[in-house]
Amino acid sequence: MRLATLRIDESGTTVAVRVDGDAVTRLDGFDDVGAVLRAGALEQVSSLGGRQEALDETKLAPVVVAPQKVVCVGLNYRNHILEMGRELPEHPTLFTKYPESLIGPRDDIQLPPESDAVDWEGELALVVGKTVRRATPEQAAEAIAGYSVLNDVTMRDWQYRTPMWFQGKAWENSTPIGPVFVTPEEIPAGAMMTTRVDDEIVQQTPIDDLVFDSAALISYISTIFTLNPGDVIATGTPGGVGHARTPQRYLTAGQTLSTAIDGIGELVNVAVPERI
Numbered sequence: 001m002r003l004a005t006l007r008i009d010e011s012g013t014t015v016a017v018r019v020d021g022d023a024v025t026r027l028d029g030f031d032d033v034g035a036v037l038r039a040g041a042l043e044q045v046s047s048l049g050g051r052q053e054a055l056d057e058t059k060l061a062p063v064v065v066a067p068q069k070v071v072c073v074g075l076n077y078r079n080h081i082l083e084m085g086r087e088l089p090e091h092p093t094l095f096t097k098y099p100e101s102l103i104g105p106r107d108d109i110q111l112p113p114e115s116d117a118v119d120w121e122g123e124l125a126l127v128v129g130k131t132v133r134r135a136t137p138e139q140a141a142e143a144i145a146g147y148s149v150l151n152d153v154t155m156r157d158w159q160y161r162t163p164m165w166f167q168g169k170a171w172e173n174s175t176p177i178g179p180v181f182v183t184p185e186e187i188p189a190g191a192m193m194t195t196r197v198d199d200e201i202v203q204q205t206p207i208d209d210l211v212f213d214s215a216a217l218i219s220y221i222s223t224i225f226t227l228n229p230g231d232v233i234a235t236g237t238p239g240g241v242g243h244a245r246t247p248q249r250y251l252t253a254g255q256t257l258s259t260a261i262d263g264i265g266e267l268v269n270v271a272v273p274e275r276i
Helices: 033-038 078-083 137-142 214-224
Strands: 002-007 014-020 023-026 052-054 070-074 093-097 109-111 122-128 144-151 175-182 192-197 200-206 232-234 256-261 265-273
Touching: 002 023, 002 033, 014 033, 033 122, 122 192, 122 214, 122 256, 137 144, 137 214, 144 214, 144 232, 144 256, 144 265, 175 265, 214 232
Parallel strands: 070 232, 109 265
Antiparallel strands: 002 014, 002 175, 014 023, 023 052, 070 093, 122 144, 122 232, 144 175, 192 200, 192 256, 256 265
């Protein structure tokens, strides 16, 4: 099953929709995919009727508009760890974002005037479907509601100002997520993630090349605090980031950042100077 969140008026009001090919069915009573998950209604909406319309991709909002938590994982793809000159971690490296960071799958990425080193990080986004605390591996696997695509756009000059990464990772209007939420069976075996800057492929890696998989992440993170339906976990980026290149490369105004995962879909976001 494929779900999305649509903006339905100029005020930013949203509604969750079920996506069937090029058409969507409005799921009235649910503001976004997160609301579906919090209500425990994922199975119910698979056959729920409602207003049908053609899918207008320009209206797509973040699949979860305001998650309680956006937990991000660093150094979780083997090839990215090696390109950054680090050893495989014993435990997940965690940091957070806030809902203000999230933008829709066709929204512009805002380039802040304070940063000259805005980098791309294509990622598989895991969406939690059950409330869990100290989840066993089995409970963690059952808490996987589904997946989306995310790009952890990073201001590298701010990330490395201190040993703590957070300040380079949580800028407003920087993190596209979408275009849809899919339940796990929608993703084919051997699915690839591909990130492009304009027409150039800069990252391309199987999404199963993770050091810590989805269930392991839910189990680990829920040991620290409760995870709730609609919480988002960004599972890490593969090799190919601009900061690790020689010479280093970063996003500039006018470039298009595209992030695609087989079975889910593609983010297409133009980088623009932030208006202040």
